Amino acid sequence: MGVKPLEDADILRFYRPASKRLLLFDYDGTLTDIVQDPSQALLGEPVLEVIQELASNPKNHVWIISGRDRDFLGKEFGHMRLGLVAEHGAFMRYPGSKDWLNKCESADMNWKEHVESKMMDYVGTAPGSFIERKAAALVYLKEKFWFSDYGMSTDKLRKSLEKTIPIRWPVDITSGKCIVEARLRFIHKGQIVRQLAQEIKPDFELCAGDDLTDEDMFRALHASDMPQTNVFTVIVGGHGSDTYAQWCLTEPVDVIGNVFMLQQADRSGGVEGKGALLNNGKPRGSKWLPVSRSALIRANP
Missing domain, CATH: 3.30.70.1020 (Trehalose-6-phosphate phosphatase related protein; domain 2)
Structure with missing residues (x-):
């Protein structure tokens, strides 16, 4: 069937009634642009506030699953009630906890x-x-x-x-x-996603990533028993025909637009409301609430 633009997806139709939502985001290339100096890829305060509000909804289980290390993720998101996964699955930290679980501490590293x-x-x-x-x-x-x-x-x-x-x-x-x-071999994002899906048992899943390591997440979600109508796997940027994602977005600013969309849906309780753009009766994905690129990056102190 091919990869389709996420703006054509009827996300809110499945998001609204869901009682347990699993929202999974890669970081570099997904929430932020890939830049020459990774230390400069920092989300702006307006975006952080929206992510925090989204995660504060008891229905939402929001996780950042990144190749970044524990220090970076802890510094950027440690004050928020988010789940964090560092180094592609080597370490994970549950929302509300300060302790990192080492998933490879018993492995042979020779x-x-x-x-x-x-x-x-x-x-x-x-x-x-x-x-x-x-x-x-x-x-x-x-x-x-x-x-x-x-x-x-x-x-x-x-x-x-x-x-x-x-x-x-x-x-x-x-x-x-x-x-x-x-x-x-046993440390990858897909292994973490399978674990979370088993623990949370969500009835809505959104997963966004941009690179080969994120394909493990897409593959894991599509192998689950959950109805695939409730699963939205999204590849960001250029993609080939061999991706496991079903939907695509052009760039990280579009991913953030979707985050804003879900936050607004939580606030309003529905898709109706000022600013909603419809496409044949469906919410137009990230186009529902455009976001200024200047809000995405903040100066590194």
Whole structure:
């Protein structure tokens, strides 16, 4: 059937009557634009306030599921009653708790030494490249992703790692936007999403992401027993025909528009009201409440 624009989805028809809603958002590339300096990708206060209000509704279970580390997520969202998942599923923190659960504390990590050695062969030879060290993963990144040849080194590195690492250890090698990642096979966003769906048993699910690591979430949700009419998996930005998402949005500002839409629906109790734009009787997704891009990013102090 193909991926369809989310503005054509009848989201509020299923959101309104739902008693348990699971709302899942990736961070970089989904809630914020991907920028050269990740420390500058910070949500503006108006957006944070809306997310906090959305999460304060007892019907809503809102989770940020990101590749970012615990320090960043704790600093940005720790004061809010949100569920947080760091490093693609290595750590999770339930709403209202200050404790992070380590999902990989008993795993054999000897593979890291071998992966890092191979990655180091590429660091220094490719402009703007470096290694990000995480609890359950090692990531080779090319920060200057506008270089025309950025894909060459990442492709070579991925193929080199694939020849040996997965054979010796339960480690997957994946590539995404300017990255090659080696991570424990059982640590991924899909595993967390399955766990949350089993615990919460929602009757409405919205999940937005923009990269290969988010496909695990999409796949997990579509494999659940929940009626698929109540599941909205959304790929942000460019996408290929092999995505598991059913819906698409152009950019993060559209995702935030949907967050504002759901907040307004909670306040009004329905789709009626000032500012509602309808498309053949259906709410037009993120177009229902346009958001200024200047509200999305704040200056990094």
